[in-house]
Amino acid sequence: MKDLLQEWAGKITSNPILIPFKWIRNWMETNVIKRKIFIFLTMFSVWISLLMGAMLSPQRQTFTEEQLKTKHIFRNGTGEIKLVSQEYSPKTGVIVLQFETRDSTSPIARGIDPKRLKWNLYAQQKSSKTTMDVVPILDNKISVIIRDVSKNFGAFAIDVTNNTVSTNLVDIEISSSDEEVRVLQKNSDEDKVVQFYVTPQNSELKAKIIKVVSREEFTLQEIKREREFQQGQEAKIKKSIKQLQSSIEDDESRKESLSYESKYLTGEDLEENRRGILLLDSNIESKNQSIKVASENIEKIHLKLETLAKKQRDVENGTFEFSSPIETVEMK
Structure with missing residues (x-):
């Protein structure tokens, strides 16, 4: 050494x-x-x-996959709610969230009644300026606007409580004790609530310049999206009808060939030939029924497009009547 x-x-x-x-x-x-x-x-x-x-250094908080889920089903079976888009404008301090709902208690395909939904906003860094507007738009669509958001907001938690009554959960039996009542009530309340997290750590939160956030603008945007969707559905169904018609023509041609061949068949071959013709007839009937359903769906789409056009005119004219008021929620 x-x-x-x-x-x-x-x-x-x-x-x-x-x-x-x-x-x-x-x-x-x-x-x-x-x-x-x-x-x-x-x-x-x-x-x-x-x-x-x-x-x-900025506080780094990790979120689980479960916390960042964009679709939740209310555990009491009353419906579901989905966060379909998240946009954040750092320049204007605005977050815009688009939700879609589905009511499982109704016999018809509708969204959850906005009046039955209660919203709460929570944040890591509480600010008295930050507020949340819940804006019911059309059918099952709800826009949520969080205003005065700081650039380092970290994360927001949004609780949604669905107060829709499910008759399947109505208890008409006599309880054995007060404790049982309290436990059942607690479980019932918890099953009505779902929670969404909004954070820059989620890739679903897209940066975008957001200037105007009026209800009318959101409504017109939703009408445009719905119109484009319905037009796409119409084009898809028309294409399907053409494919079914082409397939029927092929079946008719095969049927004609089998009918011609039956003149020269006997015994089991003839029986097999007839079964083939019956099977083709069944396929043709099934495809014709599908074409009928598709044509009815196109008519429904045309009615939907007419309704959307009327709603658009009323919104632009300022005469459209919204079914539910805008709700402003302060941070807790």
Whole structure:
């Protein structure tokens, strides 16, 4: 070991670049107290730097896949709610969320009555300025606008309580004790609530410049999206009808061939031929029935498009009557 140190010292002496290292070594050997103070101050500075970095760096919070889910089903069986889009404008401090709902208690295909939904907003950094507007739009669509959002908002939690009554859960039996009533009531209340998280850590939150957030604008946007969707459905169904008609033509051609071949068949071959003709007749009938259903669906789409056009005219004229008022929710 001593030989290695001597060899290293010799290299330092012979190499001008390493001379400062020799001076530092000699200084530290002769100034023991100063050396200890220097080492202490160096370690203390590193510790302070790490501490300050931890304090000043943005808090990193991880969220589970379950917390970032965009679709929730109310456990009491009253329906479901889906967060279909998330947009954030850092410049204007606005977050716009688009929800769609489905009511499972109604015999008809409708969204949950907005009046039956209660909304609550929570945040890591509470601000008295931050508010949330719940804006029922059309049918099953609800827009939610969070205003005065700071650029480092971290995360918002939104609780949605569905107060729709499910007759399947109505209890008409006599309970055995007060404790049983309390437990059942607690479970019932918990089953009515779902929670959504809105955070920059979620890739679903898209940055976008949002300027105007009026109910009328959202309604017109939804009408446009719905019209484009219905037009796409009409084009798809018309294409399907053409495919079914082409398939029927093929079946008719096969049937004609089998009918012609039956003139020269006997016994089991003839029976097999007849079964083939009956099977083709069944297929043709089934496809004609599908075409009938498809044609009826196209008529429904035309009625839907007419309704959307009327709604658009009324919204643009300012005469459209919304079924539910806008609800403003303050942060808790």
